[in-house]
Amino acid sequence: MISKEFFKALDQVAEDRDVPKEKILDILGKGLLNAYKKDYNGQQNAKVVFNEERAEILIVATYLVVEDIDPEAEKGTQITVDEAQELKKNARVGDIIEVRITPKDFGRIAASSAKQILTQGLKQLERERNFEIFSAKVGEMVIAEVVAISDEFVTLYLGYETETSIPARDLLESDLVIGNQVRVYITKVEQTTKGPKVYVSRTDRNLVKRLMENAIPELQEGIVEIMGLARDPGDRCKVCVASNNPKVDPVGACLGRNGVRIREVIDLLNGEKIDVYKYSENPEELVSNAIQPAKSIAVIIDQREKSAIAIVPDDQLSLAIGKRGQNARLAVQSSGWKIDIKSETDALIQDIQH
DSSP states (O other), rough: OOOOOHHHHHHHHHHTTOEEEEEHHHHHHHHHHHHHHHHHHTTOOOOEEEEETEEEEEEOOOOOOSSOHHHHSSSTTTEHHHHHHHHTTTTTOOOOOEEEEOGGGGGGHHHHHHHHHHHHHHHHHHHHHHHHHTTTTTTEEEEEEEEEEEESSEEEEEETTTEEEEEEEGGGGGOSSOOOEEEEEEEEEEEEEEEEEEEEEEHHHHHHHHHHHHHHHHHHTTTTEEEEEEETTTTEEEEEEESSSSOOHHHHHHHGGGGGGHHHHHHHEEEEEEEEEEOSSSSHHHHHTTTTSOSSEEEEETTTTTTEEEOOGGGGHHHHHGGHHHHHHHHHHHSSEEEEOOOOOOOHHHTOOO
């Protein structure tokens, strides 16, 4: 079968569906072989040959020339000398002869079978491609569109004909608008018969990390590094940062001039507050930075237990602890140190030396 139009159409299908042309040809070949088997009583002796230069598609059946057909041989793999000589006059016993069969000679049912296999194969290729695409994005942030909202779940469109759902409670109220674009973090991808199942999160702390990397060049370039991050989604986040260049202030780099960089991240998180503090190899300084915005009078370190007592002025105790203990909890989680915060008066009463 010669068809330049076919190969042109094949190129277009490969481009439209974003799948390699070679894989489409492989699927088509399987479909044509299946059609051949149906038309030729299940014979297994054929192969498909694609010659794009000549715009030619052939099915080539291979036979061994024998004196008499062996009833134990695989069906359709042998041909008698008399039959062979009708195809090739000088055929002899032991020769291998090839017979070209054009797909247009196939019956209607067989051709329909080939088409069905091609259609199913293309869908499978797309599913595999989508799985590979999203698997490569695990641990990354993507932009999704809100396409449906129910009482408990929100459906998001991720692109590549793939949707996912997320608990409505994990989104902020301002996200719950059809057509809104929200940034989500891909936590896991599983392959299913219907395509990839993509798990996403809006509350994962790593979403903040990815948003900061997008907004802050020094993080992208590795000049500034996030050493710890703790988050109460939708409310507050505390980030510990360090600089690999002594000339670069890590906190200043993250905040930007007049706070413009961190404001961009805060806006994308719909107003979630972000506290950024400087990492230090000195535990006293690290703990003191972690409990900001409160100012510490002294920090007493227990290296073995990796714990600390932070003493703050009486009038800053509630600030250091935070509403419902939030500031203290986020300080512990982001710094990696156990921190017990005490007022100056309590430290005196308990005779804590500082």
